[in-house]
Amino acid sequence: MGRMISILVVALAVVFGVNWFLDSFIDTYVVRVVNLCGISIILAVSLNVINGLCGQFSLGHAGFMAIGAYVSAYFTTTLRYFDEAQAKYVSVEPLLGGQWGFVPALIAGGLAAAVAGAVVGIPTLRLKGDYLAIATLGFGEIVTIMITNFEKIGGANGLPGLPAYSSTFWIYAFVVVVVMFSWYLQRSTFGRALIAIRENELAAEVMGIPASRMKVMAFIYGAFFAGIAGGLLGHLLQTISPATFNFMKSIEVVVMLVLGGLGSMTGAIVGAIVLTALPEALRDVESGIGLPGVRMVVYSLVLILLMIFRPQGVFGQKELSLKLLGRLIPGRRAKDSGGEE
Amino acid sequence: MSTLLATENLTIRFGGLTAVDGFCLKLHEGELFGLIGPNGAGKTTVFNMLTGVYLPSDGTVHCDGCLVNGMNPVQVARLGVSRTFQNIRLFDELSVLENAMTGAHQHSRINLFDSLFRTPRHYREEKRQRDIAYRLLEFMGLEDRAGLAAKQLPYGHRRKLEIARALATEPKLICLDEPAAGMNTGEKAELSALIRKIRDELKITVLLIEHDMKLVMGICERIQVLDYGKTIALGTPKEIQNDPKVIEAYLGGE
Numbered sequence: 001m002g003r004m005i006s007i008l009v010v011a012l013a014v015v016f017g018v019n020w021f022l023d024s025f026i027d028t029y030v031v032r033v034v035n036l037c038g039i040s041i042i043l044a045v046s047l048n049v050i051n052g053l054c055g056q057f058s059l060g061h062a063g064f065m066a067i068g069a070y071v072s073a074y075f076t077t078t079l080r081y082f083d084e085a086q087a088k089y090v091s092v093e094p095l096l097g098g099q100w101g102f103v104p105a106l107i108a109g110g111l112a113a114a115v116a117g118a119v120v121g122i123p124t125l126r127l128k129g130d131y132l133a134i135a136t137l138g139f140g141e142i143v144t145i146m147i148t149n150f151e152k153i154g155g156a157n158g159l160p161g162l163p164a165y166s167s168t169f170w171i172y173a174f175v176v177v178v179v180m181f182s183w184y185l186q187r188s189t190f191g192r193a194l195i196a197i198r199e200n201e202l203a204a205e206v207m208g209i210p211a212s213r214m215k216v217m218a219f220i221y222g223a224f225f226a227g228i229a230g231g232l233l234g235h236l237l238q239t240i241s242p243a244t245f246n247f248m249k250s251i252e253v254v255v256m257l258v259l260g261g262l263g264s265m266t267g268a269i270v271g272a273i274v275l276t277a278l279p280e281a282l283r284d285v286e287s288g289i290g291l292p293g294v295r296m297v298v299y300s301l302v303l304i305l306l307m308i309f310r311p312q313g314v315f316g317q318k319e320l321s322l323k324l325l326g327r328l329i330p331g332r333r334a335k336d337s338g339g340e341e
Numbered sequence: 342m343s344t345l346l347a348t349e350n351l352t353i354r355f356g357g358l359t360a361v362d363g364f365c366l367k368l369h370e371g372e373l374f375g376l377i378g379p380n381g382a383g384k385t386t387v388f389n390m391l392t393g394v395y396l397p398s399d400g401t402v403h404c405d406g407c408l409v410n411g412m413n414p415v416q417v418a419r420l421g422v423s424r425t426f427q428n429i430r431l432f433d434e435l436s437v438l439e440n441a442m443t444g445a446h447q448h449s450r451i452n453l454f455d456s457l458f459r460t461p462r463h464y465r466e467e468k469r470q471r472d473i474a475y476r477l478l479e480f481m482g483l484e485d486r487a488g489l490a491a492k493q494l495p496y497g498h499r500r501k502l503e504i505a506r507a508l509a510t511e512p513k514l515i516c517l518d519e520p521a522a523g524m525n526t527g528e529k530a531e532l533s534a535l536i537r538k539i540r541d542e543l544k545i546t547v548l549l550i551e552h553d554m555k556l557v558m559g560i561c562e563r564i565q566v567l568d569y570g571k572t573i574a575l576g577t578p579k580e581i582q583n584d585p586k587v588i589e590a591y592l593g594g595e
């Protein structure tokens with residue numbers, strides 16, 4: 001635990017430095033892409049725990065984001081709505097105003113999403129494969145429909161006027177936290193149990209691993225960080241609407257995972273960065289050669305080619321590490337003569 | 342000798358098929374007991390009922406005085422019954438050591454918080470699991486392979502790893518479903534010595550399903566024979582070998 005705190009302090013200092021550097025020297029468009037990458041990393045890494053480690057195909061991530069975004073906005077934003085009884089606009093001052101209210105507001109959003117994760121997870125995680133995917137997709141849709149019909153928080157028009165609290169520092173502080181936690185999770189009793197469930201659920205249960213409970217825990221964990229990411233996105237875009245969190249957002253996160261390699265955290269990070277930055281980079285190429293729309297064609301082509309030639313994703317289930325690089329050097333193979341007599 | 346496991350009139354039906362019919366078994370503590378029978382006799386189905394995978398249509402299973410039927414596999418594991426699978430079910434992407442460690446999982450009082458915040462308990466539990474797992478890999482002669490992914494193991498070693506993983510749950514009873522299947526003569530000899538050692542050194546009761554008659558007859562003290570879900574014989578290896586009904590079941594089936 002001591003080591004964990006030192007890593008955290010050093011990492012946050014680095015993030016602080018990077019934030020200062022970006023704000024001082026780099027143009028705001030690039031900074032924005034960097035920030036969006038950070039949010040994507042939080043989403044992909046947290047979904048990796050559910051889809052990659054535990055093998056539960058969830059398409060509900062956007063729903064958890066939406067809950068996190070709206071709940072945190074509820075705490076930080078001056079809400080204005082038309083009150084029928086008084087026949088005039090009413091504004092409600094934020095409960096947690098100012099920079100220092102931001103983190104508690106984000107965490108409240110994360111917790112609300114986590115509660116939703118438990119509520120959805122307990123009944124649906126008995127479902128397997130496609131059925132679970134459909135059920136979680138349905139959950140996401142229910143969330144957006146409920147928001148659409150809730151006039152006090154802007155309904156279909158969305159909620160404007162969120163304060164711009166999501167700095168590079170806060171986004172990457174949470175990136176550090178989710179990456180560290182997920183890494184620790186993966187390499188612990190808890191993570192091994194999740195992988196065991198993915199690999200063979202029956203054998204895991206016979207070994208005494210309570211599969212249903214572990215799956216719900218993985219779901220809650222993923223939902224919490226999706227909620228945080230939603231809150232960060234909201235306070236970056238400053239306007240949120242149900243459309244921000246439609247099912248395409250969930251699909252997008254799944255694609256990041258699949259691109260990087262389901263089950264690999266470093267793969268998830270690379271997938272998140274590539275799929276967030278690539279469309280932006282291609283935007284420049286597009287305007288350069290004067291062919292609008294070519295961006296999406298290239299983007300789709302990259303994905304299709306990848307799925308044909310490397311369906312397990314760039315990293316498979318491996319983690320990018322010095323050891324992996326070392327293995328590429330010949331002559332270092334472990335001695336393994338096989339089991340023949 | 343006290344009874345560790347007892348089944349009474351255990352029956353399961355799949356649609357019209359009665360796969361196991363009125364199965365009675367009394368397993369003494371510390372016994373090495375064989376369950377044999379031709380293909381499709383219902384042996385694996387018995388294991389599935391003993392370990393909470395299938396719910397019997399009728400009858401009871403008692404282990405150590407507790408009623409087992411109605412429990413789920415996790416509860417049965419906690420009670421001290423572990424098993425291997427006829428069609429190997431390892432966690433392929435985990436390493437050999439990690440596979441064995443998952444067996445020790447159930448005795449950990451570890452939660453998500455410990456894992457995330459690396460509390461002292463986390464390190465203690467990791468070490469405990471690693472020690473148990475490593476000891477059992479050594480016991481099964483797999484310690485050299487601890488770092489390999491389970492999927493990289495050759496067939497015979499995969500079967501042994503399944504036994505190591507089951508032993509890591511620290512069971513009172515281990516049910517082995519055709520552990521010698523696919524092994525060559527040398528591996529089989531080594532395996533039968535290991536099964537004896539499980540009982541003699543680890544003091545674990547063994548219930549063994551095996552088609553290899555030489556192995557079963559060589560190590561089991563008592564044997565029960567199933568045919569079409571019904572018990573047709575029960576006795577010492579010698580009695581079983583000379584039982585006309587058993588000979589009929591095996592020869593008639595060919």
Ligand SMILES: Nc1ncnc2c1ncn2[C@@H]1O[C@H](COP(=O)(O)OP(=O)(O)OP(=O)(O)O)[C@@H](O)[C@H]1O
Nearest residue numbers: 355358360378379380381382383384385386387427
């Ligand atoms: N889940 C199930 N649904 C339907 N029938 C089943 C099921 N499980 C087992 N059976 C049937 O029950 C009978 C007994 O099967 P079981 O696997 O127990 O045989 P076994 O004695 O283990 O045979 P083998 O030596 O081939 O492993 C078979 O006819 C099988 O088809």
Ligand SMILES: [Mg+2]
Nearest residue numbers: 384385386427
């Ligand atoms: Mg069988």
